[in-house]
Amino acid sequence: MxxxxxxxxxxxxxxxxxxxxxxxxxxxxxxxxxxxxxxxxxxxxxxxxxxxxxxxxxxxxxxxxxxxxxxxxxxxxxxxxxxxxxxxxxxxxxxxxxxxxxxxxxxxxxxxxxxxxxxxxxxxxxxxxxxxxxxxxxxxxxxxxxxxxxxxxxxxxxxxxxxxxxxxxxxxxxxxxxxxxxxxxxxxxxxxxxxxxxxxxxxxxxxxxxxxxxxTGIERHRVKVSGKAGHAGTTPMAGRRDALVGASAMVLEADSLLRHLDGLVGVIGQLCVRPGAVNVIPSEVEFTLEVRSPDTDKRLAGRREILAALSGIAKERGLEISTRVDYQAEGxxxxxxxxxxxxxxxxxxxxxxxxxxxxxxxxxxxxxxxxxxxxxxxxxxxxxxxxxxxxxxxxxxxxxxxxxxxxxxxxxxxxxxxxxxxxxx
Incomplete structure (x- = not known):
């Protein structure tokens, strides 16, 4: 010492x-x-x-x-x-x-x-x-x-x-x-x-x-995407409700929006897949979304646009989505x-x-x-x-x-x- x-x-x-x-x-x-x-x-x-x-x-x-x-x-x-x-x-x-x-x-x-x-x-x-x-x-x-x-x-x-x-x-x-x-x-x-x-x-x-x-102001969301599990070898590709595929599309869309929305940065830093077996279609994915900006109005507007886009992807793919705010601090x-x-x-x-x-x-x-x-x-x-x-x-x-x-x-x-x-x- x-x-x-x-x-x-x-x-x-x-x-x-x-x-x-x-x-x-x-x-x-x-x-x-x-x-x-x-x-x-x-x-x-x-x-x-x-x-x-x-x-x-x-x-x-x-x-x-x-x-x-x-x-x-x-x-x-x-x-x-x-x-x-x-x-x-x-x-x-x-x-x-x-x-x-x-x-x-x-x-x-x-x-x-x-x-x-x-x-x-x-x-x-x-x-x-x-x-x-x-x-x-x-x-x-x-x-x-x-x-x-x-x-x-x-x-x-x-x-x-x-x-x-x-x-x-x-x-x-x-x-x-x-x-x-x-x-x-x-x-x-x-x-x-x-x-x-x-x-x-x-x-x-x-x-x-x-x-x-x-x-900066910070907010963190937990997003849960729910689909339907099934046998990876016997379930036809058409009509699958694969929560991980849907969540992957959401991650890419969120990243694209964060790159183009002015005065905003963010990250999807955690992702959990269930049931997590190599031969089972994922039934549920939970991920985090963090959004930051020193400008409160820009952060709130960005949040609305991103969450709306994620909901749109879920609807297109026959998935259910829920979100909750885990943390929020104003700039x-x-x-x-x-x-x-x-x-x-x-x-x-x-x-x-x-x-x-x-x-x-x-x-x-x-x-x-x-x-x-x-x-x-x-x-x-x-x-x-x-x-x-x-x-x-x-x-x-x-x-x-x-x-x-x-x-x-x-x-x-x-x-x-x-x-x-x-x-x-």
Missing amino acids: THSTPLDDLGQCLMDRLDEAASYSLPGPGVTRLFAGEEHRKLLPLVSSWMRLAGLEPELDAVGNLVGRCPRALAGEPALILGSHQDSVVEGGKYDGMLGVVMPLLALQALREQGREPSCAVEIVAFGDEEGVRFPSTLVGSRALAGTLDPKVLEGEDKEGITLREALERLGADPSRLAETARDPARVLGYIEVHIEQGPVLENEGLALGVVTAL VPCAEWMIEALEQSCKDEGQATRRLFSGAGHDGLAMHDLTDIGMLFLRCRGGLSHHPDEAIAAKDAEAGVRVIMRLLTKMGDMSRPLSVWEKKA
Whole structure:
């Protein structure tokens, strides 16, 4: 476990810590660290040690967030919250999520070792869940802080039949205290997250950093296509009601529409075939459809067009189709004053930057219900994410740390929603 690391090379220090965090993973390519799993539990002491080096007091809250508070935050001063998530997708990369935990911790530690202090109270949160891989829910940790988490999600089960409540108790959390995690908006100055871009824009433009203007809206549907099973060798091809053939046509049509509808992206990421025998005509197929856009009107219009097309294919092929919404989150804007604060911090550190929106969802989607949000992007090689080959450069990492250090020293004397750079009257 890392207890002390020389900070003469901030970029390499950050990379080393992220490498160490990535070792807390299930076997296999990349990083697989599921929410409230054994790897998550084992990671907590390491992150807690980094919090203490940064001058923070760590605490595991009711839903598995590891929260580090500085003395001023512990004393009740309104705090700036920074953070990101600890969990990963299956066989993901080492920077998605953990970058936004480790970078502000390192920035705080570097300030501390220089004898400097942030200009406001600070909390850093390593959120327990964002990816929504293990349980039928997502943004559990950030929704809890925002006070919008439905307690019913605690009864959701993973594929082993373990409820979220049980998993949290095994992690060492106390989900019976869920209500206590909700924050008072008057005691929160704002929320800032650092994240890899997960796209190619910054790399294509030769920029290390970008400032996010909005987080995309996301909706996920579960589509069930029902046909009729039969013997694959004795049932004539004509007249078959093959659910897989129909679903295949739907997948192709959905992909075609997503490619041509303006301002919309999406994917069909899971597909389950029943009965799944080599010599039986598939009777049922269930697949997921995810649609994203920062523009709510475009997302809703795209959804209507895609679902109507899928229903048309089902009718043509004599199949039945049903759909349900599993998840929906509206796109949210970043606060202009936080955009300006991040841009000015980049400028002060000699970093050119640009504004761009995020095509991925983040904990900011939930935190927006609590407070103003801001987000800093770090370029990643090839725009690749959710993949073992996810990569960033040490020099970009150092630039990010120094920007956050600069930001933390200038955030105290401000009044929302006035420009962060206006002095108090």
